[in-house]
Amino acid sequence: MILVAKLALGMASTIVLAGVYTFREGVIRVDVDEHREGGSHVHVWVPAAAVPMALHFVPKQNFQRLPKEANDCLPLLQIVTAELRKYPDTTFVDVEDGDEHVKVATVGGKIQIDVVSLEENVHVAVPLSTVNDVVHQLADNAPGI
């Protein structure tokens, strides 16, 4: 009986620790709500640490097919995501135009993009560290960067 209890406790601890490890970088949140009839409603929450982890399993040749525009942007993204973490929470861009509102901000170590309009609401939040990790991996594996 004690052995079963120990096994159960060990498994529970492992699951909890795995959960803590998986969610250590927070979550990537994507919410899309189209206001038209039959419009899409997409709500995705993905553990941020899972994305760079998953990239390790992508065959290397796929990275070499990155378009030139992406290659140009990667060094920029590396710098921006590394630097933005040094600053306090800030709204970098805020555009209001009648019923439309676009906001790009950093909130708690995440880059958050909010688009609110009559047609749709889009909210995207990605930890800066995750973007930085992904960009580093892409840059390391893509030729000519």
Add this chain to the structure above:
Amino acid sequence: MQAPSFRFTGPALLSVTALLTSPAAIFAQAATPSTSSSSGSDRWLHVRVISTESKGETVRVNVPLELAEKVLPAINHDRLHNGKVKFNDSDMNGFDLKIILDALRSSKDGEFVTVQSTENDVRVAKQNGYMLVHVTEKHAPSSKDGKPVERNQVDVKVPMKVVDALFSAGKDELDITAALRALSAHGDTELVTVKSDDNTVRVWLDSKNISD
């Protein structure tokens, strides 16, 4: 019979700790403000555009100068390379900017250019280490006395050190990164103000990461 309970204490404590800390780890980023701190010496460039048209568009941009300094050299597009913008003589319509700048730098404070016409008033001056440009655009007379009506006003106030840094690269280059560096060493400054019937534009520099 104390041994079994002790054997449970370790894993149990570990589990409880993990359970208690897991929500904290998951939601830490959402609940707490950024752990990184911004030193008070950070300089922020703010741009604010307010349109008074029917929809009332408002644009607010806040950029840390240090970030711009680091990002600019990484952009290589068109005429912008390594934080410098190339221009050629044809862009300048025969004006030698270097000579004009040298003249401006070595001269005493005063008004250099004053143009008054029915369409525009332009004033370029140097005052207390700043280069000042003031442009007033006039529209066709609408008042009873027949005088042109002032419609758009543009005020530019740039520290001379920034102008020097801007032209420090070479004859046909503008060193934007050097200009930003010089700007970051400067105090709070109102750089550009545009007032027109439809829009108000303001570009300024301070140490706050929010616009007023």
